[in-house]
């Protein structure tokens with residue numbers, strides 16, 4: 532008997548619209564970095580959502596549009612040309628396959644190290660006709676976004692009443708910081724409305740938490756990003772091309788002994804518009820011990836986590852599937 536191959540589109544994961552979605556529409560916390568109440572609101576947002584939107588961020592809009600234009604130019608190249616910049620392990624072009632463990636999404640992407648000195652030498656020359664332009668746009672964007680991420684981390688330390696203001700930001704500022712940058716392109720998804728007579732949403736990027744300390748996300752004006760609330764329901768994040776969205780990562784959850792929660796998020800493909808996003812994942816040096824900060828431990832408070840380095844966490848993360856709860860292996864069993 533000849534087995535019929537599934538139509539290509541059915542090999543992708545879907546969510547049905549009947550999936551639990553929130554009916555209360557809580558508003559995504561909005562932080563104006565120029566206002567004095569920013570640090571208090573950031574703490575509240577990190578505790579309640581692990582996610583917030585930032586305005587008055589200081590990143591020149593010209594840096595954003597220049598990098599977006601370079602990304603769009605690259606993703607418009609014929610597939611064989613883009614594939615010359617792959618595979619994405621550890622850095623380069625990837626298409627549909629996400630990570631090393633069989634996850635797939637309706638997405639193509641470029642992964643870079645965010646360490647600008649070592650960046651790009653190897654594959655920048657493959658990034659289209661004018662790699663210098665790409666490199667310049669990337670470096671300007673990365674410097675400005677890293678500065679903003681550090682400012683936010685310092686406001687967090689301040690808001691948590693930690694004396695050492697740079698306790699988090701120094702991890703990103705370290706020359707050995709293991710930070711990553713990603714450009715994602717979600718092409719418009721073919722019409723899948725009527726598959727099986729149910730409303731389906733194609734998964735662009737499956738649900739997950741980010742393993743690092745902090746992620747700084749910017750997208751064009753196409754919707755798709757959703758975050759999961761504490762009750763497990765999903766809410767859509769209205770896109771805003773002039774703002775940034777901040778995710779608490781797993782490592783920040785541990786550094787705050789669970790006071791901040793890393794946010795579960797995903798991207799649904801859009802049926803008519805393409806989405807382009809750029810995300811800076813601020814991570815510590817590989818040798819850094821990730822453990823609750825002593826300054827945050829009250830009285831006899833115990834660490835909720837076993838001791839580990841970022842290298843150990845990353846190794847474990849990269850052997851997991853996208854949707855897995857990666858922190859569970861590092862939680863202490865408290866009697």
Ligand SMILES: C=C1C[C@]23C[C@@]1(O)CC[C@H]2[C@@]12CC[C@H](O)[C@@](C)(C(=O)O1)[C@H]2[C@@H]3C(=O)O
Pocket residue numbers: 629630631632634711713739740741742743812848849850851852853
């Ligand atoms: C399935 C995977 C992709 C990922 C590595 C992993 O094994 C689990 C974590 C994933 C993630 C999510 C946030 C970032 O996009 C990313 C670059 C990261 O650091 O962890 C991806 C990894 C990836 O795409 O390689």
Ligand SMILES: O=C(O)CCC(=O)C(=O)O
Pocket residue numbers: 713715736741748750756796797798808809810
């Ligand atoms: O592309 C997006 O908007 C989010 C992607 C994401 O969560 C990731 O790359 O880790």
Ligand SMILES: [Fe+2]
Pocket residue numbers: 739740741746796
């Ligand atoms: Fe993510």
